[in-house]
Amino acid sequence: MTRYIIRRLLGLIPTLLGVTIVIFLLMRLIPGDPAVAMLGEHAAKDNVERIREQLGLNRPLFLDKEALEQGDVQGFFDSQYIRYLGRLMRGDLGASIHRRIPIANELKQRFPATAELAMCSMILAVIVGVPAGIISAARRNSIWDAISTISSLIGVSMPIFWLGLMLMMLFAVTWDWLPIGSRLDHSIELDNKTNFFIIDSILSGNWEALWDVFKHLFMPVVALATIPMAIIARMTRSSMLDVLQEDYVRTAHAKGLRERVVLLRHALKNAFLPIITIIGLQTGSLLAGAILTETIFAWPGIGKWVYDAILARDYPVVQGGTLLIALVFVAVNLLVDISYAFLDPRIQYE
Amino acid sequence: MTETTREQTILADLAVREHRSLWGDAWRRLISGNTSRIGIAIVVFFILTAVLAHFFWEYNPRIDLDYSLKLKPPNLQKTEEIPSIHPFGTDKLGRDIFRRVVHGGWNSLRVGLVAVGISLSIGGLFGLLAGFYESMPLGRTSRAVLSGLVGLGLGALSGWVAGQSFQAGLFCALGVATVVLDDVLADKPPLRMLLFGGVGLLLGGAPALLVSSATAAICAVCGLFIGAVVAFKLDGPLISTIIMRIMDIILVFPGILLAIAIVAMLGPGLDKGMIAIGVVGIPVYARLVRASVLSVIQEEYITAALSVGVGQGRILFRHILPNSLSPVIVQSTMGLAGAILSAAALGFLGLGAIPPEPEWGSILGDSYKYMTTGAWWAMLFPGLAIMLSVLVFNLLGDGLRDALDPKLRV
Numbered sequence: 082m083t084r085y086i087i088r089r090l091l092g093l094i095p096t097l098l099g100v101t102i103v104i105f106l107l108m109r110l111i112p113g114d115p116a117v118a119m120l121g122e123h124a125a126k127d128n129v130e131r132i133r134e135q136l137g138l139n140r141p142l143f144l145d146k147e148a149l150e151q152g153d154v155q156g157f158f159d160s161q162y163i164r165y166l167g168r169l170m171r172g173d174l175g176a177s178i179h180r181r182i183p184i185a186n187e188l189k190q191r192f193p194a195t196a197e198l199a200m201c202s203m204i205l206a207v208i209v210g211v212p213a214g215i216i217s218a219a220r221r222n223s224i225w226d227a228i229s230t231i232s233s234l235i236g237v238s239m240p241i242f243w244l245g246l247m248l249m250m251l252f253a254v255t256w257d258w259l260p261i262g263s264r265l266d267h268s269i270e271l272d273n274k275t276n277f278f279i280i281d282s283i284l285s286g287n288w289e290a291l292w293d294v295f296k297h298l299f300m301p302v303v304a305l306a307t308i309p310m311a312i313i314a315r316m317t318r319s320s321m322l323d324v325l326q327e328d329y330v331r332t333a334h335a336k337g338l339r340e341r342v343v344l345l346r347h348a349l350k351n352a353f354l355p356i357i358t359i360i361g362l363q364t365g366s367l368l369a370g371a372i373l374t375e376t377i378f379a380w381p382g383i384g385k386w387v388y389d390a391i392l393a394r395d396y397p398v399v400q401g402g403t404l405l406i407a408l409v410f411v412a413v414n415l416l417v418d419i420s421y422a423f424l425d426p427r428i429q430y431e
Numbered sequence: 432m433t434e435t436t437r438e439q440t441i442l443a444d445l446a447v448r449e450h451r452s453l454w455g456d457a458w459r460r461l462i463s464g465n466t467s468r469i470g471i472a473i474v475v476f477f478i479l480t481a482v483l484a485h486f487f488w489e490y491n492p493r494i495d496l497d498y499s500l501k502l503k504p505p506n507l508q509k510t511e512e513i514p515s516i517h518p519f520g521t522d523k524l525g526r527d528i529f530r531r532v533v534h535g536g537w538n539s540l541r542v543g544l545v546a547v548g549i550s551l552s553i554g555g556l557f558g559l560l561a562g563f564y565e566s567m568p569l570g571r572t573s574r575a576v577l578s579g580l581v582g583l584g585l586g587a588l589s590g591w592v593a594g595q596s597f598q599a600g601l602f603c604a605l606g607v608a609t610v611v612l613d614d615v616l617a618d619k620p621p622l623r624m625l626l627f628g629g630v631g632l633l634l635g636g637a638p639a640l641l642v643s644s645a646t647a648a649i650c651a652v653c654g655l656f657i658g659a660v661v662a663f664k665l666d667g668p669l670i671s672t673i674i675m676r677i678m679d680i681i682l683v684f685p686g687i688l689l690a691i692a693i694v695a696m697l698g699p700g701l702d703k704g705m706i707a708i709g710v711v712g713i714p715v716y717a718r719l720v721r722a723s724v725l726s727v728i729q730e731e732y733i734t735a736a737l738s739v740g741v742g743q744g745r746i747l748f749r750h751i752l753p754n755s756l757s758p759v760i761v762q763s764t765m766g767l768a769g770a771i772l773s774a775a776a777l778g779f780l781g782l783g784a785i786p787p788e789p790e791w792g793s794i795l796g797d798s799y800k801y802m803t804t805g806a807w808w809a810m811l812f813p814g815l816a817i818m819l820s821v822l823v824f825n826l827l828g829d830g831l832r833d834a835l836d837p838k839l840r841v
Contacts, residue, residue, distance in 0.1 A: 099680035238822035243814030407683045
């Protein structure tokens with residue numbers, strides 16, 4: 082098991098290196114100069130040049146051939162990409178070009194925002210999706226099955242930006258019940274220890290803040306949870322249907338066990354592997370930045386941050402943010418794979 | 432009179448029964464279900480309205496503007512105030528939303544179709560190759576070509592560093608030579624790597640000495656590395672691994688983020704959006720096709736074909752490809768739904784169609800900006816169009832899955 086994990090972790094290195102190259106190249110290929118974007122279009126040439134030098138943008142992308150021709154081997158390797166890799170090895174993600182804030186600091190604010198949103202959405206998706214799938218499978222072809230199947234079909238087809246807009250139209254514009262545009266009302270003071278506002282407000286016993294956090298979370302969470310909820314419900318239904326045909330389920334029924342025990346202890350337990358896979362993969366992609374949801378609700382998370390940075394040619398932010406997103410995604414995938422061995426004793430890694 | 436037995440009836444039945452192909456059967460199964468019938472009907476309806484509107488209902492978005500009709504709610508009857516009928520209302524510029532949604536369908540559906548076409552053709556080819564070569568040994572000639580190409584590609588780096596492009600040719604030859612000299616030290620891989628690495632060191636370093644000693648040092652290290660790489664037996668599984676590794680890298684990015692970055696690179700526009708969404712979808716199809724090929728390749732008819740000496744290309748395209756199609760067809764239909772959704776998302780973010788060109792996502796993105804005016808109709812109908820079209824393609828995909836392979840159930 083340990084060997085398997087180590088091998089998987091080693092296998093990640095080339096993938097992540099590839100990710101850094103792809104994102105580095107993509108960003109450099111986007112037309113537009115960050116120095117010009119910073120200073121404005123009418124800035125003096127000298128100033129632009131100075132900023133470019135400060136940011137290291139005057140260096141070649143990968144290798145400097147001119148330096149080598151002058152016999153300067155160190156200069157040959159002194160390129161934008163290798164400098165970036167070197168900083169990365171030392172754990173330095175750099176600073177935002179536009180806002181001059183170190184990326185690591187901003188990540189401490191932004192990642193909890195995204196994680197809080199994603200975890201709440203996932204909890205909602207699981208507590209609605211799994212029971213809906215179980216009921217659907219247990220009462221196959223009943224009216225409940227029809228309702229659950231149709232709503233999950235609508236759910237997987239939902240453009241979440243549209244759902245978000247309609248929620249906003251209803252709850253914020255027409256009825257003015259819920260706030261939009263931040264994580265907490267400005268008038269409420271909260272002691273930020275972890276930057277997870279739910280945890281913070283519980284830790285400090287600030288119930289007014291907790292209520293407000295939930296009010297802010299409600300619409301983005303519903304919008305973000307819709308698709309995973311529908312996917313989980315569909316997966317649970319089909320996986321349960323498979324298992325319910327097994328002989329041991331019939332035996333359990335024949336023994337006269339109560340339906341609930343058969344469904345939950347015998348069937349669900351065995352149907353859970355594909356469900357866990359889907360939950361894991363969906364968590365990964367939610368944590369990886371809910372760009373659309375965050376943009377619509379102006380949620381100060383990773384997704385919106387990276388999106389804004391792409392449009393503003395803020396190279397370090399895009400590089401740092403994307404690398405983090407990729408890391409999270411890969412880590413969750415690995416965890417899902419490892420969890421198989423615990424959930425199903427027949428699966429063994431070597 | 433002789434009495435016909437049951438067996439005779441069945442035999443007679445078989446004799447007169449019309450020939451039914453595999454696809455014919457699948458089609459019959461598909462249209463036997465109610466849900467897939469609804470799916471097909473609405474898909475056809477959407478496609479027809481989009482195509483007919485594009486060709487027969489003239490619309491010029493550039494001159495469509497009427498401030499006197501600004502933000503009118505939907506009406507189905509002419510009144511004094513609103514002299515024309517707008518079933519979906521009008522937007523901030525007084526444009527009829529119904530008209531824009533119908534015309535937007537042409538753009539939205541087209542983006543979805545082209546994007547899936549791009550992902551399917553490129554991803555499918557990669558998947559086919561990866562799956563095939565994972566379990567098929569390469570012929571000696573193919574291996575020589577492969578090693579030569581690897582040498583050429585890597586050698587280009589050394590050639591670029593030293594400014595001597597002929598170095599790429601030298602390394603290409605070295606690659607071919609490793610295959611020709613297959614038996615040399617074949618049982619002692621480290622020594623073999625050392626031998627070819629040494630040759631590479633000379634090939635890279637010696638010509639570069641003419642430039643400068645620093646260049647020569649770098650080229651020599653480069654050459655050592657290239658020599659060691661081509662000394663490995665470059666075989667089928669390696670191709671497969673390389674292809675799938677590249678796919679993994681694309682897959683690690685969240686789709687919409689990569690699409691945004693690609694559109695930012697290419698510039699806005701509907702065609703750029705198609706490319707972006709298409710590229711993002713490549714690994715999905717590559718993985719699917721590979722998995723499908725890997726399961727087909729173990730079938731007995733492939734072994735049979737191999738043993739009677741059918742060529743690899745013929746096996747790949749005549750035997751494996753047709754038999755691994757059904758999951759691909761299902762995925763493409765559902766992928767179409769996903770691509771329409773992603774296209775709308777890009778349009779919504781202002782990275783798709785260039786205004787005033789109508790496209791569902793960008794119409795929605797437009798109305799988002801004046802949401803506070805309470806014009807719900809400007810958001811409801813374009814969004815409904817997106818949702819419905821995605822829904823029916825998903826429905827169709829479900830139906831196709833059951834029709835093509837009842838065992839496949841997700």
